[in-house]
Structures are given as C-alpha cells and as structure tokens.
Amino acid sequence: MSDLTKMKLAEARDALRAGDVTSVELTEACLSAIEGAGALNAFVHKTPELAREQAQAADARIKAGDAPSMCGIPMGIKDLFCTRGVASQAASRILEGFKPEYESTVTTQLFDAGAVMLGKLNMDEFAMGSSNETSCYGNAVNPWRRGNDDTALTPGGSSGGSAAAVAADLCLAATGTDTGGSIRQPAAFTGITGIKPTYGRCSRWGIVAFASSLDQAGPMTKDVRDSAILLNAMCGHDPKDSTSADLPVPDFEAMLTGDIKGKTIGIPREYRMEGMPEEIEALWTRGREMLADAGAKIVDISLPHTKYALPAYYVIAPAEASSNLARYDGVRYGHRATLSQGEGINDMYEKTRAEGFGHEVQRRVMVGTYVLSAGFYDAYYNRARKVRTLIKKDFEDVFAHGVDAILTPATPSAAFGLGEMKDADPVQMYLNDVFTVTVNLAGLPGVSVPAGLDKQGLPLGLQLIGRPWEEGDLLNTAYALERAAGFVEKPAKWW
Amino acid sequence: MSIDTDTAARVAKLARIRVEDDQLPALAQEFSNILDFIEQLNEVDVEGVEPMVSVTPMRLKRRQDGVTDGGMQDKILSNAPDAREGFFAVPKVVE
Numbered sequence: 289m290s291d292l293t294k295m296k297l298a299e300a301r302d303a304l305r306a307g308d309v310t311s312v313e314l315t316e317a318c319l320s321a322i323e324g325a326g327a328l329n330a331f332v333h334k335t336p337e338l339a340r341e342q343a344q345a346a347d348a349r350i351k352a353g354d355a356p357s358m359c360g361i362p363m364g365i366k367d368l369f370c371t372r373g374v375a376s377q378a379a380s381r382i383l384e385g386f387k388p389e390y391e392s393t394v395t396t397q398l399f400d401a402g403a404v405m406l407g408k409l410n411m412d413e414f415a416m417g418s419s420n421e422t423s424c425y426g427n428a429v430n431p432w433r434r435g436n437d438d439t440a441l442t443p444g445g446s447s448g449g450s451a452a453a454v455a456a457d458l459c460l461a462a463t464g465t466d467t468g469g470s471i472r473q474p475a476a477f478t479g480i481t482g483i484k485p486t487y488g489r490c491s492r493w494g495i496v497a498f499a500s501s502l503d504q505a506g507p508m509t510k511d512v513r514d515s516a517i518l519l520n521a522m523c524g525h526d527p528k529d530s531t532s533a534d535l536p537v538p539d540f541e542a543m544l545t546g547d548i549k550g551k552t553i554g555i556p557r558e559y560r561m562e563g564m565p566e567e568i569e570a571l572w573t574r575g576r577e578m579l580a581d582a583g584a585k586i587v588d589i590s591l592p593h594t595k596y597a598l599p600a601y602y603v604i605a606p607a608e609a610s611s612n613l614a615r616y617d618g619v620r621y622g623h624r625a626t627l628s629q630g631e632g633i634n635d636m637y638e639k640t641r642a643e644g645f646g647h648e649v650q651r652r653v654m655v656g657t658y659v660l661s662a663g664f665y666d667a668y669y670n671r672a673r674k675v676r677t678l679i680k681k682d683f684e685d686v687f688a689h690g691v692d693a694i695l696t697p698a699t700p701s702a703a704f705g706l707g708e709m710k711d712a713d714p715v716q717m718y719l720n721d722v723f724t725v726t727v728n729l730a731g732l733p734g735v736s737v738p739a740g741l742d743k744q745g746l747p748l749g750l751q752l753i754g755r756p757w758e759e760g761d762l763l764n765t766a767y768a769l770e771r772a773a774g775f776v777e778k779p780a781k782w783w
Numbered sequence: 784m785s786i787d788t789d790t791a792a793r794v795a796k797l798a799r800i801r802v803e804d805d806q807l808p809a810l811a812q813e814f815s816n817i818l819d820f821i822e823q824l825n826e827v828d829v830e831g832v833e834p835m836v837s838v839t840p841m842r843l844k845r846r847q848d849g850v851t852d853g854g855m856q857d858k859i860l861s862n863a864p865d866a867r868e869g870f871f872a873v874p875k876v877v878e
Contacts, residue, residue, distance in 0.1 A: 673834030731838030
C-alpha cells in the first residue's frame with residue numbers, strides 16, 4: 289500500500305483514469321502514512337472522514353468518465369486556507385476554534401475538480417517565519433537529515449508542513465502560500481518543487497491575509513509537471529478578489545516540452561552574496577551549465593536594487609500585516625482573553641492580542657504600526673514603496689533586453705537545525721528570504737527546483753524567475769532544468 | 784535609529800498589544816535592530832520615483848453597488864467568543 293503514496297500527481301491521475309487504482313485506495317494509503325508520521329508534525333488537523341467521502345465521490349466521477357486532472361488526488365492544504373467546517377487557524381492561538389462558514393476560492397476550485405483533502409498543514413504563525421518555528425502547533429520537522437546525524441532540521445517556512453508532507457510522501461501534493469519565499473524556500477529545503485505564480489493569478493479570497501500586496505498561493509509538488517497540473521487547478525479569475533487577474537489561463541502542462549533552445553537566461557551578479565557557501569555557488573554554476581547545454585543562451589545581468597529588497601520587504605510586509613491583523617480583536621472569532629472585574633474593551637483588545645499572537649507576529653505587527661504611524665509614514669513606508677518601484681523596474685529592464693528567465697539559488701543555505709537560530713537576531717532569520725523576496729516585491733512568478741545535494745546529503749534548490757503571466761514558459765524552463773539535474777533522491781524514512 | 788522604552792510602549796498601545804513594563808527594554812532593543820536594518824533604504828536615491836500602488840498594472844474592476852448576499856446572521860455569529868440575541872457581545876463601552 290505504501291508505494292501508492294509515492295506516486296506523483298500525474299502518475300496517479302493516469303492510473304485513476306485507467307482504472308488501475310481508486311481514489312479510495314490512494315486516500316487510505318495516504319491516511320495511514322499520515323498516521324505513521326506524527327514525528328514530522330506536518331498535518332495538524334486531520335480530516336479522514338471528509339477525505340473518504342471526497343474519495344468515494346471522486347471514484348464515482350471517474351467511473352462516469354468525468355475526471356478533471358485533480359479528481360481523486362489526495363492533498364494537504366496549508367492551514368492558512370479557510371476550509372468550510374474545518375479548523376483554519378493560520379497556526380495561531382488567536383484563531384483557536386475558528387471553523388469558517390465558507391470555503392476559500394482556491395480550495396473551492398480544487399474540490400470542484402474532485403481533489404481530496406487529507407487535512408490541514410502546519411506553517412509559521414500567519415505565514416510569518418522561515419523555519420516553521422513560530423507555529424502554535426509546534427515545529428514541523430524536515431524528513432531529511434544530515435546523513436546519520438539525528439538532529440531535527442527545519443523544513444523551512446512558512447509552508448513547512450506542506451513541504452514536509454510532500455517530501456515524506458504523506459500526500460501527493462499540497463497547497464502553499466508565498467509572501468516573501470514561503471513556497472520556494474521550504475521546497476528547496478525538502479527537495480520538492482514549488483511555484484509562486486504571478487501576483488493576481490490565484491485568488492486570495494478566503495486565504496488568511498498577511499501582506500495583501502505580496503501574498504500568493506501556489507502548488508508544492510513532487511516535480512515540475514505536478515506543479516503545472518496543480519497550478520492550473522488553483523488559478524483563474526475570481527470576482528471576489530479585486531486583484532485577481534481577469535486573464536485566460538493556458539494549459540501549463542501542455543507547455544512542458546523541455547525545449548528551451550534560443551531562450552535567454554539571465555544570471556544576476558547581485559545574487560552572489562558574500563559568505564555564500566561554496567556548494568550553493570557550485571550548484572548555481574552547474575545550473576547555468578545545464579541550461580546552456582539544453583540550448584539556452586546565458587547572459588550576465590544586473591538587478592542593481594537587489595540589496596534593498598529585504599529592508600523594503602520588512603517595511604511593507606509588517607505595515608500591511610499590522611493593518612490586516614487588526615481584525616483579530618476577540619469579538620468576531622477565535623480567542624478572547626478572560627477579563628477581570630472592571631476591565632473594559634481596550635483591555636479586552638490588548639490582552640486578547642497579547643495572548644493570541646506569538647512573539648514574531650507581535651513584533652511584526654508593532655513594527656508595521658510604527659512605520660505607518662504619524663511622522664514616520666513618509667520616511668519608512670513611502671520610501672519602501674518607492675524602492676519597491678525601483679526593484680520592479682530592475683526586472684522590467686532586463687526583460688526588455690530579451691531575458692526570458694533568471695536563474696538564482698533558491699536559498700542561501702541548506703536546511704538548518706530546529707532551534708539553531710533561536711538566539712539569533714530576527715534579522716538573521718530574515719536573510720533566508722534574500723533570493724526569493726525580490727520576486728514578491730516585483731509580483732513575478734518564481735519556481736524552486738531541487739537540483740542537488742550538499743556534502744551532508746541535504747537537498748538544495750535553484751530558483752527560476754519568469755516574466756509576469758508567463759508561468760507556462762517558466763515551468764517549461766524549470767522542466768528542462770529538472771531533466772538535466774536528474775534529482776531523484778528521497779529522504780530515508782526514520783519517522 | 785534607537786527606540787526608547789516610551790516609544791516601544793506607545794507603539795504597543797497603538798497596536799493594541801499588552802506588553803508588560805519589564806518587557807519593554809527588550810522590545811525597544813528589537814525594534815532598534817530592525818529599524819537599523821531598514822535604514823539601509825536611506826542609501827537609495829528615490830528622487831522622482833513614484834511609490835508603488837499596484838504591483839501589476841491593473842484597473843480595479845467596478846461592479847454594481849448592490850446587495851448580493853445576506854440573511855446569514857447565525858453563520859456570521861457562529862464563531863464569536865460571545866454572541867447574544869443576535870449580536871456580538873463585548874464589555875460595556877458606554878458608561
């Protein structure tokens with residue numbers, strides 16, 4: 289049975305359609321894999337009954353000949369997505385007990401297509417973190433280890449549970465969200481593929497908001513083809529999200545030819561960071577060679593404002609978060625602090641938010657409050673938005689010069705140990721997103737592809753950044769890179 | 784830029800997050816470190832640059848200003864920590 293969970297989404301789809309396997313069989317196999325993987329702490333709300341019901345319905349649909357690609361595919365859903373009647377708490381105490389009366393647009397589309405939800409996945413609280421250590425559920429754990437060393441490693445964050453679950457074959461695919469790298473960094477840390485589409489591709493409706501101008505949902509899967517299939521099912525115009533793009537969505541899978549002859553790939557010199565491990569540098573060089581061998585033209589490019597992306601992000605994202613998270617007031621949903629005699633409504637707000645928000649969330653809400661406060665709005669917030677304009681222009685300039693995609697490392701290191709960054713300055717943790725955050729600020733699509741192992745046997749990823757709305761072309765370049773890299777390693781099961 | 788404890792207390796108040804007095808110095812220090820990091824933005828020449836409003840050039844769609852949904856008081860209140868007689872209940876606001 290356990291081999292069923294190792295199937296890729298595309299394989300499972302084909303086997304389901306051929307009648308070689310049923311969704312109920314696939315789903316049961318995943319449910320038992322999840323039961324046996326408590327040590328990974330990836331699934332934090334399990335929904336076996338719903339999964340079995342959805343699997344049966346999917347099998348009936350497949351039998352009737354009505355089977356979209358996602359029909360019968362058992363998946364995990366990040367806890368940031370509101371799912372009707374199922375706990376959806378963004379890994380925060382402040383949403384304890386919250387069961388939405390509505391379904392997010394992305395999960396609605398997935399369920400309409402016949403996908404099966406196995407449960408909700410661990411993450412950093414409100415998607416604020418790069419190691420899954422800010423979760424109210426405790427850490428998710430990376431299925432990968434450093435050789436025989438049993439140190440527990442981070443699966444990355446914020447979509448750490450999604451990454452761990454896919455890498456450990458607990459589900460066939462998962463949803464993630466990415467505000468500064470939260471799909472791509474965990475994908476790189478766990479040897480899987482993840483794409484953040486162009487801002488506006490996926491509806492944000494029903495996804496708990498962190499920084500609305502940066503947040504995008506996307507797939508986290510076992511390979512590029514699976515990402516193409518899942519992305520098709522997730523994106524599309526939604527009148528309920530005014531920033532969702534009313535553009536046709538091409539068939540991304542059909543665009544995977546692996547032919548990138550004549551494409552121009554840019555290598556940005558500013559991504560060569562001081563102190564970057566030699567292995568990352570070597571991987572990047574190999575990636576460049578692989579794309580050149582596949583027939584692409586490689587050019588050195590400059591994105592001059594790269595250095596300012598993280599500081600700009602740490603103004604804009606907290607500013608938007610402080611506004612978005614103002615809704616958690618202990619009135620409409622979730623946690624409310626117990627009040628003492630004589631305490632009033634302000635005490636209720638202040639105590640509720642102090643009890644409900646974890647440390648990192650409190651810090652970001654307060655930083656956001658500060659940069660938006662009277663007297664500092666221009667100096668910080670407006671300046672950061674101007675720098676953001678320049679960062680986006682950097683990309684527009686290289687695209688205008690004929691660059692089709694940009695190749696960078698996905699992360700500045702391999703997965704680190706849980707707790708290793710505990711005493712570090714918050715800014716040290718923020719550096720995890722140094723290669724990914726530019727993409728969110730510019731609203732571009734970016735994909736992380738596993739491309740090799742480091743000396744300790746941990747996966748490393750390369751990132752490709754594409755032109756806006758050209759996810760199909762980007763995924764095709766990623767597909768060529770994937771084929772050349774030939775990454776097939778899986779973590780040895782210890783859990 | 785260095786943030787003092789009074790400023791940290793004021794920000795916490797604005798954010799409606801209770802921070803105990805003995806926590807304020809550490810919080811102020813964290814703010815200072817983050818703001819030092821952010822200060823790098825002052826190196827950038829932003830003269831004549833427009834602050835970004837929308838990352839993808841798009842015109843927000845317009846729709847008719849009409850009622851499209853409603854009549855679900857029980858659903859709206861179903862997650863409230865305290866709901867009574869069809870309302871959200873909160874501590875007394877008006878004396």
